[in-house]
Amino acid sequence: MHSPDRLNRRWATVTTLGAVLVATLLGPSPAQAASTAAPARAEAANPVLTVPPAGSHGFPFLAAAEDLGSYGYTESEYFTSGTATSYTKSGTWGSDGRWSVREAGRAAYKSRLLVRRPVDAAKFNGTVVVEWLNVSGQIELSPDYWFAREELLRKGYAWVGVSAQAVGVNGGSGAIHGLKGWDPDRYGTLVHPGDAFAYDIFSQAGQALRTPDGPDPLGGLKIRTLLADGESQSAGFMTTYANAVQPVAGVYDGLMVHSNSAIAAPISGDRGDILQMPYPSRIRTDLAVPTFVVLTETDVPGASAARQPDTDRVVHWEVAGTAHGDQWAYDVGQPTVIRSAGSAAPSPGCAAGSAPFNDGPGHYAMNAALRGLADWARGGSRPASGAQLNTDLRDPATGLAVGGIRLPDVTVPTRTLTGMRDTSGSGLFCGLYGARDPWNGDADPWDRHDGGDPSDPSFPPRAEPVLRRLYPTHEGYVSRVRSAAQTSVRAGHLLPEDATAIVSAAQDSPVGR
Missing domain, CATH: 3.40.50.1820 (Alpha/Beta hydrolase fold, catalytic domain)
Incomplete structure (x- = not known):
């Protein structure tokens, strides 16, 4: 509860x-x-x-x-x-x-x-x-x-x-x-x-x-x-x-x-x-x-x-x-x-x-x-539709919302990304900026397993995902990002130029090294 x-x-x-x-x-x-x-x-x-x-x-x-x-x-x-x-x-x-x-x-x-x-x-x-x-x-x-x-x-x-x-x-x-x-x-x-x-x-x-x-x-x-x-x-x-x-x-x-x-x-x-x-x-x-x-x-x-x-x-x-x-x-x-x-x-x-x-x-x-x-x-094809997003339901392992258009940052995640955040003690506009939470063994001051923890906003406490277990090799991680980017391009939700940039960033990242 x-x-x-x-x-x-x-x-x-x-x-x-x-x-x-x-x-x-x-x-x-x-x-x-x-x-x-x-x-x-x-x-x-x-x-x-x-x-x-x-x-x-x-x-x-x-x-x-x-x-x-x-x-x-x-x-x-x-x-x-x-x-x-x-x-x-x-x-x-x-x-x-x-x-x-x-x-x-x-x-x-x-x-x-x-x-x-x-x-x-x-x-x-x-x-x-x-x-x-x-x-x-x-x-x-x-x-x-x-x-x-x-x-x-x-x-x-x-x-x-x-x-x-x-x-x-x-x-x-x-x-x-x-x-x-x-x-x-x-x-x-x-x-x-x-x-x-x-x-x-x-x-x-x-x-x-x-x-x-x-x-x-x-x-x-x-x-x-x-x-x-x-x-x-x-x-x-x-x-x-x-x-x-x-x-x-x-x-x-x-x-x-x-x-x-x-x-x-x-x-x-x-x-x-x-x-x-x-x-x-x-x-x-x-x-x-x-x-x-x-x-x-x-x-x-x-x-x-x-x-x-x-x-x-x-x-x-x-x-x-x-x-x-x-x-x-x-x-x-x-x-x-x-x-x-x-x-x-x-x-x-x-x-x-x-x-x-x-x-x-x-x-x-x-x-x-x-x-x-x-x-x-200009008379071209109607853009592709996308699935509805369920912000009430989150993957308990990652803190990510379920459904919606899911680009590579979400389908091959390395951090929790959310549009929600704890606004206790914050200004009026803070809540509009959402939150991110790097997966680093719950080492951040906001990793409290409560409403202020983007990865785990409710009890019972769950540990953040371990990147080395998710992506044992760098080549495997890059391959998954490339596949996700290609899928998003084919779906009409990502531009080819941006897919290239996303894959390049994955290649330059330390994930799986």
Whole structure:
């Protein structure tokens, strides 16, 4: 029998994730425009594009810390301005996601696009990924750029981050008071009328890329496929966008929903209206464009109520051994965040002596999902489905969850990877980073055989696996990794380039030596 304390610690991440998604989903409540009976527009308006002044920092907020030039990329920033529309429900909204809207109001706005694109047009693959920048930490972040950076840069995508939400522009409770507070000289003219208008601001960002009114953010690159993308709280908005706004705006060719929950963001943009949204909020299956939903192990408990069968327009992945945020995304993104935010950068706030972040295969899954969605949106085959993940059931020998898409880190494991973690004494965001536990004879301070021990979160105590027994020879270990990678590639869940990298890492590892 598990004690209540241990169960509470084990599943603290579920509570934390729910709190983060609800409390930071929308930021401050915006003033709402009066509702009218006017029908929604059939397409997005085209905003005016301008180039921002240099400002006091001389670079955009969230400017990449990495040397983009070494990848053949350039980075630039543009302002978009115009009149945005807010929406309200039209008719009854149900869990099937077939949501109709009508215009609720209009307001002037001025926001921004952060653009990374190939310098050489010959390198551009024709696909632009437009990410709804995440504001859970009260500043703008680009988690999906960090998760999928390898695929983006090696295959010649263009990436555009959109300042869609008011917190990112105007500021919230954080130390950095939005773009306007960070650099008034650069961003002081920006105007965000509230998150009721965020959906149309995002639509107009895509329209500006297709038919620029002013300087071309893509420098003359010709768009073949335009993809909308959002992770975490942005995925809650992306769910509502797919169900209610994409059908009337018609801007994007495909949508990526990464780490959403079972309830979508309110169309009003007011966090107080979250309980007025259908529960569960599934993705509508009658869209003219495809939608790809990717869930990590952290997300599944809060999102499983919205599970639905895959169709020719909606595919779901639930990826074992992954976390909502992880070591990979943290390591890739933190230099960029520190460059802009310095000491005000949001921190996971995990307790000292607790397990390190999950360093599992989340980025490999996102690489494969991105390429799959791009091909699908261009008329190619629908990406492969995947098994459902059971986070309630774990292999007692390894601590790994059962089911789901299982990439080589999970099928040939050398450590416990989980999307859950003990958040006792930790900050609000710690639970989103999951945990890893090296198999080293229970030598770590968190190896307590309780809710804080990723390998063995409940009694009776069990020893961690012994790597030498699992993999008596190095050659045997590498052979098993190679076979697992090939299986994942054949299943459509792993890209060949990433399979090669995984096998190479196994060859360089000390396992079995």
